[in-house]
Amino acid sequence: MARTKIDYGIDLGTTNSAISRMENGDAIIKKTDTLKDTMPSSVYINKKKAIQVGDSAYNALKRDKLKAMKTWNDSNSNSYIEFKRTMGSDKSYSSSNLGKDLTSEELSAEVLKTLKSFVKDENINSIVITVPAAFKNNQKEATREAAKLAGFNHIELLQEPVAASMAYGLDTDKKDGYWLVFDFGGGTFDVALLKVEEGIMKVIDTEGDNHLGGKNLDFAIVDEIIIPYIQDNFAIDSVLADDTKKQILRNAMKFFAEETKVALSFKETHNILSDLGDLGEDDEGEEIELDITVTQENITKALSPVFQKAIDISKNLLERKNLKGLSLDALILVGGPTFSPVLRKMLEAQICKPDISADPMTVVSKGAALYASTVNVSEEVREQTRDKTKIQLEIANESSTVETEEFVPIKILADKTEGEIPDKVFAEVTRGDKAWSSGKVEINTIGDIVEIQLNEGKTNVFDVILYDDKGNILESEPSSFSVIQGSKIGSSTLAYNFGIELKDRATGKIRFRTIKNLEKNQPIPAVGIKNGLKTQKRIRPGKDADFLKIPIYEGGHEAEGTRAIYNEHVTDIRISGAELPSLLPENQDVDLTISINRSEKVMVTAYFPYLDFTYETTVERTISSIDTEWLSNEIRKAKGSILELKQDGKSDDVKLQKLESDLNLLDKSFENNKNDVDAKSEVLNNLRKSLKAIDELNERTEWPNLEAELKERFYRLEKANNDLGDDNSRSLVNELRLQLEEVIKIKDVKLGNILLEEINNFFFQLTMIYQLIGMLRNFNEKFGDYSWSDSNRARQLVNKGISKISENPDTEELRQILISLYDMLPPNEVPSGDDTVLVG
Structure with missing residues (x-):
């Protein structure tokens, strides 16, 4: 049967992905080729140019990274993961086996193709794909591009926290209050605050970090536990002194770290063991081996700082909404790392106790499928799949509702039907549990309304059977529809x-x-x-x-x-x-x-x-694309701003010291990862935060100068108004005087700058005619100093303007004369600036 709703949802994750389908009103995970709910988002290209995706690719990746330690060369790897973090960038992944480079979108397309292959009983043309709420526009467009490469014709994107809340909302008894979705994935972190009223969910705020996730946890274990162990037991000074070798070592150890992270989510201790010969030799030729017992105490020390970043983002979101953890009715966990007892204890201590009723690994994919069951297949795809020999119907049902009764319009689409349509057609709508039926209702091309009754707290599936006036069954399309009862998602919101x-x-x-x-x-x-x-x-x-x-x-x-x-x-x-x-x-x-x-x-x-x-x-x-030289220069300018603040001597020393330390660490990270697109993006993201903090410190030293300028500009406006104003302008000036007194009282730099712009704008409007007169007089007095393209025409225009000045001039007349004069000047003699952008 051709589907009228999309019905399929994909959680395209940084480290793991999953696909779900709506079946008889339930979101069902489609098992992978290894009969798991999720599949590693990993791609491997073998020597025969065959592409492998999933568990086999992940195993090949591990082999490649360990092998690189023996030669200290990682350039021949044909295994890839975490390319979601570079979606929309100019990052390319070299494949020696294919003999070409691959983009993040091409690799993601292979993951999507493989997920699609797990559905054996139909071809999929339409899909809902989830993306982090904090994804930028270019990353969303890159996701769409990957889906097109994977053969999807109709692509809808859905924010991951919204998908999770949709799946959670259907199964929970909590139908009112505030929900916080804490989505800590393999490569990204999102937090979304929802307000729920009688099952209707509305996203009211989101925040996130596209460079915070399980990858950061893995490297924290590498840096805090595994490498210190190797340092204590083997000679690796030359490796650590070489940035390239050190990164190869860290990448190889990441797999042991990930195993440790997962194991300690479910037990008290874990032994990291490597096989002899797997890790190569140290500086003295001794085989490196791992034999580390990691405890909950060890893992807590390593992971807490990373988890704290996510918790701080969540707390800041709550604070700006004047909420506390105790205000929440549900704290919903999403993503594999949220199984960690370290995180759960931290959340309980700092926000509130998490709700662990939903599976963090599958809730997003299932939510995407639920959402997909509410979205019509595009008309283009629908036309390709219609069986026009059947009577085509339009069923305009609500996809989700908090009501127990709904009105559903049904009508015949005669123009879409090629087969014969009887004079009289009756429709009977029957609920899937057979406990309710509408009886036969006559329908036509104008349509009629059927009142349906819903079971509470579930997805209700309804069969639609058509009959002629003799009681014969007529084939129709669609022949069923579904309505989710008990929760209703309002909409996603703009993350920026x-x-x-x-x-x-x-x-x-x-x-x-x-x-x-x-x-x-x-x-x-x-x-x-x-x-x-x-x-x-x-x-x-x-x-x-x-x-x-x-x-x-x-x-x-x-x-x-x-x-x-x-x-x-x-x-x-x-x-x-x-x-x-x-x-x-x-x-x-x-x-x-x-x-x-x-x-x-x-x-x-x-x-x-x-x-x-x-x-x-x-x-x-x-x-x-982030230009390396440009980014280096921006970091240098930021450090210069810190130096100026230190010389100023008026800034908060503690904050200034922290800023200086943060910038030094950021600069070091940049120097170590100049060729890493993902790392440069993270550096730029953190640089922006530092620049904002610098501006805040600058504001404290900026106020005295701004106050003096505000007073000077206001007195200038006041004088101009006394000379040129009327009753209306005097009223406006008095309003500005009151605003000026308030801004000076509270010493608010941002409000002060806004007020300064308003004062300048008003002065410009009030004195525009005099400014135009001044420009014309300047041209008249210094006419010979300018390189006119047509000197005679320019002289005529200047004379015309001077004549107009003595005749009670009109502002627009003088402005048009000046425009014509400027057109006759060479570029180097007209005002400078970017004249391609709009003025507002």
Whole structure:
């Protein structure tokens, strides 16, 4: 039977993946080829160029990493894992056996193909794939690309914490209160706060770290337990002194660490044992062996600092919502590392006791399948799979509900049906347990409504049987539908503020500005609009060299008004003269609309009122690339800022010392991993945090200067208003005076900067005519100092402008004269700055 709902969900994990399908109202895990619920997200390419995925690939990976210790060369490895952490980047994985490089998306596609192969009874065209809530736009687009490479035609993305809460919500008796989903996976960490009212779930905040997960736990065990043991028992100074050899050693030991981490999640001690000859020789030619007994005390010491990072993120999220651990009605665990008793004890001590009723390894995949049962297959895929010889139906049922009765419209789609449709058609809807039936209800192409009754707290499956007026059964499609009763997911939310870079009218600074209705935690789908943006220069039709750009960014809580480096670049929308139908003069309006659908696909629309022209584009996959030299320079500048703060002598010494220490560690990490894309991304993420902390310290020394500038600019505005203002402007100035007094009282730098912009804007508007007059008089007095392209025409325009000044001039008239004059100046004689971005 052709499916009308997607019904399949995949948890595409960093270290393990799983696929689930809806069967008779239940989300069922499809077993792997080794009859497990999950499969390692590992790929291996053998010498015959055959691709292996899963357990066999993971075993080959372990062999490769151990083998590398004997030659201290890891370049010939054909085994891969944890490539999810480099999705959307320019990272490539070399395969000597294939003779080419592979992208993260190509490797992920192999994992998806293998998961799909575990379904033997039908072909899958549509899929729901889960992604971390903290995934950036380019990572989501990379996931879509991997799914396309795996042969899926209809792809929906779902945030992992939302999937987990959906599966948990169906099975739990808790239908009200706050839930915290703590998702500690193999390579990423997410935390989501949900508010649940009578089973209706709403995500109200999310946070996460794309560089925190089981991988960090494994290396903590390597660095704190295994390598110290080897140092104590063998001579490896030369290995530790060589960054390349040290990393090969750490990668090989990671497998022993992972085994230890898993074992100590379920027992008190674990022995790490290696076979003689597996690990190569030390500096003195002695065979390295491992024989370590690891206790819960040992593992607690190693793992606690890593787990603490995740707990701190969770506590910060709760604090900004004015909640405490005791406010939570459920703390839901997701991901293999959450089996750790170390973590569970820490969570209980610092937040609240976790709810362990859901399986952390499968809850995301099952939740994805449940969500998939609520999503219609795309019309394109549906058309490919229709059996038009059967009577085609449209069944408009609610996919999930907290009610026990629902109204379901059913109608015949005559235009989609090729077989004969009797004059009279009756439908009977029967619940799967056979305990309820609607009786026969006549339906047609207009449709009728059937009232259904639901069993509480489960997925209800209903069969739909059609009859003619003689009682003969008619074949129909679809012939069933399902409704989840007892919980209803409101929607996913935006994990970041979505916005653009704009040039500020008053200050000329280019800063991030959030688009209204695209703020962090806004439910999706969402549509944001920003009207009245201005172009800086004219764009000639047909000229590709003439263009404006709309730089789109994702930013965190403190994104508004910040520099670009603080935020994640999504893409630059470039609109050139080649796309425009006619000349777009300088200083014209642009109305921007950005829409984000439920799968977080982004569409950008720019409307130009002057041209009555609309430009539309969909944000496609972009490749993230971090330039090594640029990152090195940014770290150097950050360290320079620390030095300036120390010389200033007004900063908090304790915080400054910690910042300096953090930056030194970050710099060392960068130096050791300059060629590692994942490591550079993590360094940049941590650098952003340090830069924000530096700004906070700078704000404390910045206030005296800002206060003086605020007073100076306000007195200038006040004087201009006395000379030029009216009753309306006087009222506005009085409002600004009250704001100024309040800002000075609380010494708030951020509010002060905002107020400074407002004062400057108002002054600019109030005195614009005089500024234009001043520019024209300057051109008149220094006419010969400029290199005019048409001196006679320029002289005529200047004379016209001077004449207008004496005739009660109009602002727009003078502005148009000045625009024409600027067009006759060479580039080096006009104001500088990025004139391709919009002004707002």
